[in-house]
Structures are given as C-alpha cells and as structure tokens.
Amino acid sequence: MLKTESITLNLGPQHPSTHGVFRIKVELDGEAVRDLEPVMGYLHRGIEKISEDRTYVQVVPLTDRLDYICAMTNNQAYAMAVEKMAGIKVPERAEYIRVIMAEFTRIINHLLAVGFLWNELGAYFTPLLYCYRERERILDLFEKTCGSRLTCNYIRPGGVSLDLPEGFIPEAKKLTSHLKTFTDELNTMLTKNEIFISRTVDVGILPADLAINSSITGPMLRASGVPYDIRKVDNYSIYDRFDFDVPTCDHGDVWDRYYQHILEIYQSIRILEQALDTIPDGKVMGRRASRSLRRPPKDEAYGRIESPKGELGFYVVGDGSKNPYRLRIRPPSMINLSALKEMCEGQKIQDLIVILGSVNIVLGEVDR
Amino acid sequence: MYFQGLAKGLSVTLKHFIQSYTGKTGIEDGERITEPSLGGMFTVEYPDEKLPMYPRFRGALMHLRDPETGEANCTACGLCITACPQDCLTVEGDDGKGKDRRAEAFTYGLSECIFCGLCVEACNFEAIEMSSDYELSSSEREIVWDLERLLAQGDKYDRRQSGEDEEK
Numbered sequence: 001m002l003k004t005e006s007i008t009l010n011l012g013p014q015h016p017s018t019h020g021v022f023r024i025k026v027e028l029d030g031e032a033v034r035d036l037e038p039v040m041g042y043l044h045r046g047i048e049k050i051s052e053d054r055t056y057v058q059v060v061p062l063t064d065r066l067d068y069i070c071a072m073t074n075n076q077a078y079a080m081a082v083e084k085m086a087g088i089k090v091p092e093r094a095e096y097i098r099v100i101m102a103e104f105t106r107i108i109n110h111l112l113a114v115g116f117l118w119n120e121l122g123a124y125f126t127p128l129l130y131c132y133r134e135r136e137r138i139l140d141l142f143e144k145t146c147g148s149r150l151t152c153n154y155i156r157p158g159g160v161s162l163d164l165p166e167g168f169i170p171e172a173k174k175l176t177s178h179l180k181t182f183t184d185e186l187n188t189m190l191t192k193n194e195i196f197i198s199r200t201v202d203v204g205i206l207p208a209d210l211a212i213n214s215s216i217t218g219p220m221l222r223a224s225g226v227p228y229d230i231r232k233v234d235n236y237s238i239y240d241r242f243d244f245d246v247p248t249c250d251h252g253d254v255w256d257r258y259y260q261h262i263l264e265i266y267q268s269i270r271i272l273e274q275a276l277d278t279i280p281d282g283k284v285m286g287r288r289a290s291r292s293l294r295r296p297p298k299d300e301a302y303g304r305i306e307s308p309k310g311e312l313g314f315y316v317v318g319d320g321s322k323n324p325y326r327l328r329i330r331p332p333s334m335i336n337l338s339a340l341k342e343m344c345e346g347q348k349i350q351d352l353i354v355i356l357g358s359v360n361i362v363l364g365e366v367d368r
Numbered sequence: 369m370y371f372q373g374l375a376k377g378l379s380v381t382l383k384h385f386i387q388s389y390t391g392k393t394g395i396e397d398g399e400r401i402t403e404p405s406l407g408g409m410f411t412v413e414y415p416d417e418k419l420p421m422y423p424r425f426r427g428a429l430m431h432l433r434d435p436e437t438g439e440a441n442c443t444a445c446g447l448c449i450t451a452c453p454q455d456c457l458t459v460e461g462d463d464g465k466g467k468d469r470r471a472e473a474f475t476y477g478l479s480e481c482i483f484c485g486l487c488v489e490a491c492n493f494e495a496i497e498m499s500s501d502y503e504l505s506s507s508e509r510e511i512v513w514d515l516e517r518l519l520a521q522g523d524k525y526d527r528r529q530s531g532e533d534e535e536k
C-alpha cells in the first residue's frame with residue numbers, strides 16, 4: 001500500500017468555526033484525522049483568581065462573562081453555591097423567576113447550537129439568523145427585566161435583583177407559544193434534510209461508556225443514550241413541581257446531538273408554560289440575604305445545576321471574610337471537549353469541524 | 369434526491385421574504401413592537417433608526433438632582449464606592465455631617481465600568497441611576513467623568529424630569 005507522510009495542521013486559534021480562540025493541532029494522513037490535540041487558554045482571564053478579592057455579590061457580574069450566551073444560568077449556579085454555603089433561603093417567587101429565566105436561556109443556547117452547527121455545514125447564516133431572530137425576542141425580555149441583554153447580573157445569592165416588570169408574564173406566554181411554532185418550523189425545515197443527514201449520520205460517534213468515563217454531561221451525554229439530567233437527579237430549585245421528560249437519543253452521532261437540542265427545546269417550553277401559569281406573588285429577595293453575606297460562615301459548598309451545556313458547578317470556600325477564599329468553577333464546555341480526540345480519529349478533516357460544532361463550546365467558559 | 373430538502377428550505381425563505389414586506393415588527397411611535405405573531409423585518413437601520421431603551425436599561429452612570437434645590441442628591445457616603453467591583457468611582461465630601469453633607473467631587477471611570485448596576489443598588493439617597501445612553505465611544509484614551517458631567521448626563525436622561533415615571 002502507498003504510504004504517505006502525515007502533515008500537522010494548526011486549526012485556529014483564529015478560525016471562524018471554533019467560536020472564539022481555540023486551537024486544534026491535527027495530524028492528517030491525507031484527508032483523514034490521525035491524531036488531534038486541543039490547545040486552550042487563549043481566552044484565560046483568571047476569573048477564579050479575580051473572584052478571591054471581590055465580595056460575594058461582586059462575583060456575580062464575573063460569572064456573566066463565563067459562558068456569555070447563558071449568563072442567567074451561570075448566575076444561578078453561583079448563587080446556589082453561595083446560598084448553600086451561607087444557608088440563605090430563597091423566596092418562592094424568586095425560584096419561579098429563576099426557572100423561567102433558566103429555561104429561556106436554555107432555549108437561546110439550543111437555538112444557537114443548532115444554528116451554528118448548520119453554519120459549519122455550509123448553510124451559511126440562513127438557519128442561524130432565523131435562530132438569532134428568536135433569540136432577539138428572548139433577549140428583549142431579559143433587557144426589560146434586568147437592564148442588560150447578555151451580562152444580566154440578575155440572579156443573586158438570596159433571590160433575584162429586581163421583580164419582573166409589568167406585563168412580563170403575558171408577553172412571555174405569547175413568546176413561549178410563538179417559540180413552539182418556530183421550533184416546529186425549524187424541525188420540519190432542518191431535521192429530515194437529506195444533505196444534512198448525509199453529512200451527519202454516523203459522524204463523530206460518542207459511545208455511552210466513553211461519554212460517562214470522560215464525565216461528559218448535558219445534551220451530549222443524553223444524545224449518547226444516558227438519561228442523566230441534574231434537574232431530575234438533584235431536583236434543585238423547584239424543578240420537582242414541573243412535569244417534563246428527559247429526552248434521549250441512542251446513537252451519539254452528530255445528527256443525534258443536533259436532534260437532542262431540538263427535543264430539549266420542547267421540554268423547556270413545557271416547563272415554561274407551567275411556570276408562567278403558576279408563578280406566585282411575593283418577595284424576590286431573601287430577607288436575611290445581604291446580612292448573611294456581610295458575615296458569611298467559614299464553610300464550603302458545591303452548587304451545581306443543569307446548565308444548557310451540561311453540569312455547571314461552583315465550589316465556594318469561605319474563610320469568614322467578605323470574599324470567597326477560593327472559587328472553583330466546573331465548566332461543562334471544557335469537560336465536554338475531553339472526548340474530542342476519540343470522536344474525531346479516523347474521520348475526515350471536514351467532519352472535524354462538524355463534530356466540534358456539535359459539541360457546542362463557548363470559549364469564555366473553556367478558558368475562564 | 370436532494371431536491372426535497374432544498375425545496376423545503378427555500379419555501380421557508382420565501383415565506384419570510386414575503387413576511388418582511390407584510391409584517392409589522394420594528395419601531396412604531398417610539399415603541400418597540402415585540403408581538404411575535406406579527407412577523408416582518410427585524411433589522412433596525414441603526415444610526416438612522418434607534419431602538420428606544422427600556423426604563424431599566426443599564427447605560428452610563430448619571431447623577432440626579434434634588435428637584436427642589438437643584439443640587440446633586442449625593443451625600444458622599446461612599447456606599448457606591450465599596451459596592452463597585454471595578455473600583456472606578458471616587459467621591460469627596462464637604463464638611464457637612466450626615467445627610468447634610470454634599471459631594472464636592474465625584475469621578476466615574478467610564479472606561480473601566482462594566483455597567484453592572486451594583487453602585488445604583490447600593491445608594492440609599494437616589495443619587496445615582498444608570499442612564500439609557502449607550503453611545504459612549506470617545507477619542508480620548510481614558511474617559512473619566514466628573515460630577516458636572518454626571519449631572520449633565522442626569523439632566524439629559526433623568527426620566528423623572530421628562531415625566532415618564534420609572535417603575536421599579
């Protein structure tokens with residue numbers, strides 16, 4: 001057989017399909033990927049270290065900048081860790097608002113995941129911009145509620161910073177039913193497209209045991225057939241009050257990971273419908289929250305949520321002062337990348353881009 | 369073989385193309401139209417057309433005046449300074465005591481501000497608010513606003529003066 005020399009190719013750090021600054025060193029044998037090494041750290045800002053000399057509330061704006069697509073869920077995970085450490089109770093209405101915001105964020109993230117995957121397949125920006133348009137409507141709601149579209153700084157230890165503005169609930173209900181129509185449209189337009197199927201089925205297969213061993217979480221794990229969702233496992237916040245399923249796919253290829261996102265949008269819409277119907281009145285900030293944060297206990301806690309990308313955890317160690325002694329972040333994007341090599345080996349170079357797109361990383365979170 | 373998917377995709381494109389002429393989304397009478405069922409053109413032609421901002425929008429900081437005396441509300445208590453995560457505020461007070469004290473100087477480092485709004489939440493005297501100003505580019509390297517500039521910003525953007533009450 002003809003033997004050819006392999007070549008090493010640097011993909012990135014500046015590459016449109018890496019969604020940021022991410023480098024992959026690929027060893028190619030002709031068109032096939034023989035070896036691959038992800039290189040990260042180009043967006044490292046030292047968020048964990050900076051947090052150590054900020055007060056507990058001042059860390060919240062920093063968490064906005066981790067996964068900048070899903071600021072609300074980052075806020076929520078951090079707030080939950082601090083609440084667990086300091087023993088703060090969250091009012092009922094605030095919990096409902098958190099669930100509503102988190103599910104809207106999940107829809108945003110999943111829409112963008114689908115849109116960018118299509119972008120990488122060469123459907124240049126048309127599906128993505130449809131998704132962006134719907135995201136815009138959700139961001140409008142966020143802006144109305146907390147004053148900012150991406151860096152929300154809204155969910156705080158103890159509750160949420162402001163109550164919902166007037167007219168939020170009817171508007172959100174309208175939007176939810178609209179999103180359902182839109183997802184139907186997206187689904188009929190994209191899912192069964194022949195070109196899409198021929199590019200994605202059986203590409204980048206992630207077997208369930210490998211996914212579990214690499215501690216991959218979120219839609220990627222569920223697409224491989226493991227029904228693991230922290231919303232169900234931990235029943236944190238008030239997720240036990242809502243009726244929703246954990247959808248799974250069984251094959252773990254790129255198509256499954258795409259379809260998993262669509263299925264989860266429907267579940268988020270189900271949760272939103274229930275939450276918007278049953279939200280009670282009341283306070284949105286715990287009474288003792290600011291006092292207990294002025295004198296927090298000497299303790300440590302790990303808070304985790306099912307963020308749109310997987311398990312997002314914050315480990316907070318407090319030494320009794322106003323600042324956290326140490327803050328450790330478990331970012332789902334970075335850990336989901338750990339099986340990239342196994343998924344790509346033996347595939348074609350053009351499939352590498354598609355596989356990376358289906359992992360759905362955000363570099364702000366990978367590098368912190 | 370690929371024709372079906374292509375046709376389906378293009379039919380959606382065609383639908384949106386028609387909707388962009390018949391729909392209603394956009395700005396009407398200075399209000400954003402957010403009704404999703406209306407459909408239509410989403411693009412705002414920015415410098416010619418501007419989206420109205422919501423009352424809670426967090427833009428550059430501004431100082432508010434006491435409506436009766438016209439003086440700045442700020443009492444130089446320093447709460448906003450401890451609340452700011454970026455250390456971009458400074459204040460100096462005069463010799464007065466407690467509530468009678470007035471700020472003589474106040475600086476706001478616009479280039480460092482991350483528009484988090486924590487300073488506004490900390491203030492007990494309704495002295496500062498976030499304005500809805502988002503066009504903040506400047507040809508200077510460091511932009512530091514003093515009290516005068518902040519009060520001018522307040523005169524321009526304070527919603528209480530223009531009659532629209534801010535719901536909070």
Ligand code: SF4
Pocket residue numbers: 441442443444445446447448449459471490491492493494495496
């Ligand atoms: S703006 Fe408010 S918090 Fe800041 S010094 Fe003045 S009165 Fe105090």
Ligand code: SF4
Pocket residue numbers: 429451452453454455456457480481482483484485486487488
């Ligand atoms: S908005 Fe945030 S960063 Fe800006 S001055 Fe206020 S507290 Fe500081």
